[in-house]
Amino acid sequence: MPNLISVSSAPIAKLGDKKYYDLIGTLKVMKQVFQRSAVDGFELQLEPKWDSENPPLTDPELADWTRTPKYTTKEILALVRKEKLPILSVHSSRDIGNYLCSNQNRHIEKGKSGIHDSLFLATELGADVCVFHLWDTWKTEFNTNHLKKTLSQTATQYPKVKASVENIPTHVKGQTPFSLVKSFKNITLDLRWTALYNELNAFESITDRIANIHLRGTLKGEKWVLDQSSFSLYEALDTIKNKWKYQGLLTVEPEGGTTSPNFESFLKAMKSLRTQNT
Numbered sequence: 608m609p610n611l612i613s614v615s616s617a618p619i620a621k622l623g624d625k626k627y628y629d630l631i632g633t634l635k636v637m638k639q640v641f642q643r644s645a646v647d648g649f650e651l652q653l654e655p656k657w658d659s660e661n662p663p664l665t666d667p668e669l670a671d672w673t674r675t676p677k678y679t680t681k682e683i684l685a686l687v688r689k690e691k692l693p694i695l696s697v698h699s700s701r702d703i704g705n706y707l708c709s710n711q712n713r714h715i716e717k718g719k720s721g722i723h724d725s726l727f728l729a730t731e732l733g734a735d736v737c738v739f740h741l742w743d744t745w746k747t748e749f750n751t752n753h754l755k756k757t758l759s760q761t762a763t764q765y766p767k768v769k770a771s772v773e774n775i776p777t778h779v780k781g782q783t784p785f786s787l788v789k790s791f792k793n794i795t796l797d798l799r800w801t802a803l804y805n806e807l808n809a810f811e812s813i814t815d816r817i818a819n820i821h822l823r824g825t826l827k828g829e830k831w832v833l834d835q836s837s838f839s840l841y842e843a844l845d846t847i848k849n850k851w852k853y854q855g856l857l858t859v860e861p862e863g864g865t866t867s868p869n870f871e872s873f874l875k876a877m878k879s880l881r882t883q884n885t
Contacts, residue, residue: 610848610857612880613695614640615821617652618861622870628656628675630683634690639870641692645877648693650819650858651732653683653725655702661717664705665740680724684731695856696736696771696819699725704775707754708743719757726765736769736819736856738795742787744776751787759792769793771818774800774810785809797821797860798843802836807843814851822880823860829875831859844880 616637617627623639625632637649655663659677666672678686687694699721706718722739729737741754762770771793774784785806788794794810794817801807810817824831824840833840847853859877 608854609881610854611647611695612857612859612877613648613650614646614859614861614877615650615652615698617654619873622873626671627652628654628671630654630657630676630678630686634686634692637692638690640874643874645874646859648695650696650698650738650860651687651694651728651734652698653700653728655700657683658700658702661702663702665701680728684728687732694729694732694734696738696858697725697729697732697734698738699740701740704740704742704744704754707741707757708746708749719761722758722761722770723764726761726768726770729768730765734768736771736793736795737765738771738773738819740775741772742775742777745778747778747780749779751790755791769818771795773797773821774806776800776803789813792816793818795819795821797823798833798836798840799823799860799862801843802833802838805837807838807846811851814853817853817855819856819858820847820853821858821860823862825863826861826869826873826876829872830879831861831876841879 616633619636620627620629620633623632623636625636655666656672656675657678662672703718703721706714709715725737742749758770772788772791773795774788774797777784777787783804784800796810796817822840824833831840
């Protein structure tokens with residue numbers, strides 16, 4: 608059975624010469640992509656720049672934050688619903704893990720609020736998965752059990768959505784992304800991070816808990832390329848699909864130069880994944 612294939616919303620904004628944090632522009636590009644039958648749906652990526660209270664913690668372009676339009680969760684919901692686009696997953700703000708790993712109570716509470724808002728949005732949009740960066744990648748220590756408990760307390764309120772933790776990098780001594788995520792109920796596997804830590808094969812043992820796989824690659828010609836990796840994106844897809852028998856969601860996260868002139872190449876590259884996914 609073919610897996611559902613989606614694409615992350617923010618990276619494809621460049622296909623329409625839009626900024627990744629331009630929500631209105633991004634929705635227009637998403638509509639164009641969907642009309643060309645390139646995907647089954649989308650992963651809606653929530654941007655830290657949309658937060659009116661605090662500048663982004665994980666985004667270096669702070670100057671843009673002062674000029675970026677701000678949106679509440681309900682405003683985002685209304686805008687996406689208006690376009691009637693299928694949202695298969697929601698990617699919560701990358702700042703949530705940084706807030707949860709803070710030593711300031713107000714930041715921790717903001718992280719908890721972010722979990723709630725993301726799961727609410729995913730539920731209302733009918734998405735099956737909500738992806739979380741649950742820790743600060745630069746922290747050298749944090750309480751994994753506390754993070755797990757924090758996520759679980761809110762996730763139980765939204766039983767229709769899988770609260771999925773991504774295998775993002777870590778600076779905790781003796782830990783790797785796999786060792787951190789393997790204890791969570793639902794997991795999002797990102798190919799870029801498995802390549803960086805050489806951990807792709809490790810995830811075979813927990814395939815039953817993988818809710819979403821990020822096929823993160825650079826568009827080169829009409830194919831996706833996973834740079835600085837011991838395996839290609841297509842080799843990984845073959846392993847995931849045929850060896851692991853994974854039947855869940857596949858989400859493409861384009862890196863680098865997806866610009867307007869490459870729109871047709873982007874469509875062909877997406878279809879190359881579908882050809883292998885039969």
